[in-house]
Amino acid sequence: MRKVFSKPASLSDKPFHYCPGCTHGIIHRLIAEVIDELNIKEEVIGIAPIGCAVFMYDYFDFDFLGGAHGRAPAVATGVKRVHPDKMVFTYQGDGDAAAIGTAEIVHAAARSEKITSLFINNAIYGMTGGQMAPTTLLGQESTTSPEGRSKEMAGYPIRLTEMLATLEGTVYAARVSVHDVKHIIQAKKVIKRAFEIQQKKVGFALVEVLSTCPTNWGLTPIEATKWLEQNMIPYYPLGEIKVPKEV
Amino acid sequence: MSKILMKGNEAFGEAAVLAGCKYFFGYPITPQSELPHYMAKRLPEVGGVFLQAESEIAAINMVYGAAGAGARVMTSSSGPGISLKMEGVSYLAGAELPAVLVNVVRGGPGLGNIAPAQSDYFQATKGGGHGDYRLIVLAPSSVQEIVDLTAKAFDLADQYMNPVMLLADGILGQMMEPVELKDIKPNIPAKPWAVNGMKGRAYRNLIVSVHIVAEDNEKFNLTLQAKYDKIFQNEVLYENYKMDDAEFVMVAYGSSARLAKGAVDKAREKGLKVGLIRPITLWPFPSERLAEAATTAKAFLTVEMSLGQMVEDVRLAVNGVKPVYLYTRTGGMVPVVKDIVVELEKIVQGGGK
Amino acid sequence: MTKVTFREERCMGCELCVHACPQRIVTMAKHINAGGFHPATVVQQDKCTGCAMCALMCPDVVIEVEREEKQ
CATH class of the missing domain: 3.40.50.970 (Thiamin diphosphate (ThDP)-binding fold, Pyr/PP domains)
Structure with a gap:
């Protein structure tokens, strides 16, 4: 008997603290699988966010640095400039990357920092209690948009990946989803590509991952995957938006 | 070199x-x-x-x-x-x-x-x-x-x-x-x-x-x-300037301390026994040195380019043992040596703020 | 010959694996685990093809899949 599927070595054995059905766990696993496959566990430095994934460093078995809300791309810049040959990645939610840390991610991209940036979009603030995110869809209810997000009050949801793709410094920009097996397999390929681009020192590589938040969406895990597919993907289309010729 | x-x-x-x-x-x-x-x-x-x-x-x-x-x-x-x-x-x-x-x-x-x-x-x-x-x-x-x-x-x-x-x-x-x-x-x-x-x-x-x-x-x-x-x-660091026989002690740091030194010299020309303690570390603050000085000094004058910030630490250190006066300029204005000396003279005569 | 193992103590009972399994052989157990969840389990191991879709979908890395090596 040969193990065809088991916990990747780069993941620690600590059980995740996420809510049942939250897809952060899937994304964590995919990152660990990619790091194992590229054999870079001893080279990699992760930058943890603020938000539900604030304790993500507990789930990985390699170097990690946790800083302030939204500043992960700046922290990653500091690390990468000191260790240009190491592999540095950031993991940020929609509040972290698309609200409080907008300046930091825009300028890390503009400088084409040779890092891998993972942007987890679940259209809501999870940890603080289901408030409206910059990526909350029009009409979507949250604890700070109880009647649904209105464009008159809160404007429009941000397509961060398309926005960053307009910058010369962003060499790779893609959006994937983890709501079903087919898309999870695709997501892993894309995340792996974003790390390979860093290995080749091409420039700033961004992957947006559409993720679920059953708890704050008020849905069962299964319903949440359906909601993502039916509501998020039409507004946040999947695919590779920008691919460098080096890959 | x-x-x-x-x-x-x-x-x-x-x-x-x-x-x-x-x-x-x-x-x-x-x-x-x-x-x-x-x-x-x-x-x-x-x-x-x-x-x-x-x-x-x-x-x-x-x-x-x-x-x-x-x-x-x-x-x-x-x-x-x-x-x-x-x-x-x-x-x-x-x-x-x-x-x-x-x-x-x-x-x-x-x-x-x-x-x-x-x-x-x-x-x-x-x-x-x-x-x-x-x-x-x-x-x-x-x-x-x-x-x-x-x-x-x-x-x-x-x-x-x-x-x-x-x-x-x-x-x-x-x-x-x-x-x-x-x-x-x-x-x-x-x-x-x-x-x-x-x-x-x-x-x-x-x-x-x-x-x-x-x-x-x-x-x-x-x-x-x-x-x-x-x-x-x-790690506390400070400089004593003409403190040996000082009866009136100025406390100032940075640029203010340069001017305070000038004021010490001018005041001494006028026969006033003035010295300066210049904190070099602002945190940790040289509280013990100031407390020690308070046992012999008659009064303190803090000179700063802010409306009484360091003076709070000076007062905490002196702890009410002796009066602590304050001379300040603010908003980008710089203290003038002769004005500091005027302030010192007032303190010596029992005035001051 | 395939074998699928659920590390039941890690399971949070989200049921995503139940829906991911093409053979429909994953079910939720009647008992509860230490975390207070009904853990997922496989009742008809012999019907498992070792496709690992349950494991791919699992957010909590509960599932291990083993397959007989082809000679």
């Missing part, structure tokens, strides 16, 4: 480079911009990196990353920019990372102006950022001292795993004086805790400032406090 003429802002930079600082992240603001200009030219010569960040917030977080990665790293700014950096300073203190910040203080509050001031004393010494932490604060009073204290700042940061601030002002940043770049050496200790990839290590390194359980956070804060107590015991 012979002396060379250097501008204060540039002296910060050269001393940092000699102390082994290879990374500088900053954002332009007057009156400190000559420092980033200098680093932009100088750091590539030593294989380092100068990076102009998109904001002070980004700059201090780049400092956080570089410090965590194990490098000697520096940033500089002035009042409004330092306010923005305070988030990162709290994280540096909480994560126990060594880094050096320069604040070339300007007039405030708000946008204020670009003239010299000392009004960021509270921000530097009493917190500035959130949480129970301390920043080591060094206050040079000459360009030579800028050189010496900058090198010391990096050593203190590494020794105590704590951010260190050099608090100057527009006068010190802009003035030129001859300096000796004595034999500053990069005394960089090993940093086995740095995040630089696990290769060659059996364990992974983790740098965070979160302690989600209150009991754990209290325990951690108490270890920080023990460290701060040690700094307070070991």
Whole structure:
């Protein structure tokens, strides 16, 4: 008997603290699988966010640095400039990357920092209690948009990946989803590509991952995957938006 | 080594480079911009990196990353920019990372102006950022001292795993004086805790400032406090100027202390027994020296370019034993020696504020 | 010959694996685990093809899949 599927070595054995059905766990696993496959566990430095994934460093078995809300791309810049040959990645939610840390991610991209940036979009603030995110869809209810997000009050949801793709410094920009097996397999390929681009020192590589938040969406895990597919993907289309010729 | 003429802002930079600082992240603001200009030219010569960040917030977080990665790293700014950096300073203190910040203080509050001031004393010494932490604060009073204290700042940061601030002002940043770049050496200790990839290590390194359980956070804060107590015991620096027979003691730091020295000399010409205690470390503050002076002095006069900030520490140290008076200019205005002497004369005659 | 193992103590009972399994052989157990969840389990191991779709979908790395090596 040969193990065809088991916990990747780069993941620690600590059980995740996420809510049942939250897809952060899937994304964590995919990152660990990619790091194992590229054999870079001893080279990699992760930058943890603020938000539900604030304790993500507990789930990985390699170097990690946790800083302030939204500043992960700046922290990653500091690390990468000191260790240009190491592999540095950031993991940020929609509040972290698309609200409080907008300046930091825009300028890390503009400088084409040779890092891998993972942007987890679940259209809501999870940890603080289901408030409206910059990526909350029009009409979507949250604890700070109880009647649904209105464009008159809160404007429009941000397509961060398309926005960053307009910058010369962003060499790779893609959006994937983890709501079903087919898309999870695709997501892993894309995340792996974003790390390979860093290995080749091409420039700033961004992957947006559409993720679920059953708890704050008020849905069962299964319903949440359906909601993502039916509501998020039409507004946040999947695919590779920008691919460098080096890959 | 012979002396060379250097501008204060540039002296910060050269001393940092000699102390082994290879990374500088900053954002332009007057009156400190000559420092980033200098680093932009100088750091590539030593294989380092100068990076102009998109904001002070980004700059201090780049400092956080570089410090965590194990490098000697520096940033500089002035009042409004330092306010923005305070988030990162709290994280540096909480994560126990060594880094050096320069604040070339300007007039405030708000946008204020670009003239010299000392009004960021509270921000530097009493917190500035959130949480129970301390920043080591060094206050040079000459360009030579800028050189010496900058090198010391990096050593203190590494020794105590704590951010260190050099608090100057527009006068010190802009003035030129001859300096000796004595034999500053990069005394960089090993940093086995740095995040630089696990290769060659059996364990992974983790740098965070979160302690989600209150009991754990209290325990951690108490270890920080023990460290701060040690700094307070070991690192206090001050200068005594004509203190041997002084009956009236001025207390001033930085640029104000230069003027206070002039006032000591003038007052002594008039036969007044005046001396000066110049705090060099603003945190830890030389409280014990002031308490000791209070046993023999008749009165104290604090001279500062802020409306009574350091005077609170002087009063805490003197603890009501003797009267503590205050002479201030603010908003970018600089004290004048003859006005300080007039104030001293009033105190001697039993007046003063 | 395939074998699928559920590390039941890690399971949070989200049921995503139940819906991911093309053979429909994953079910939720009647008992509860230490975390207070009904853990997922496989009742008809012999029907498992070892496709690992349950494991791919699981957010909590509960599932291990083993397959006989082809000679």
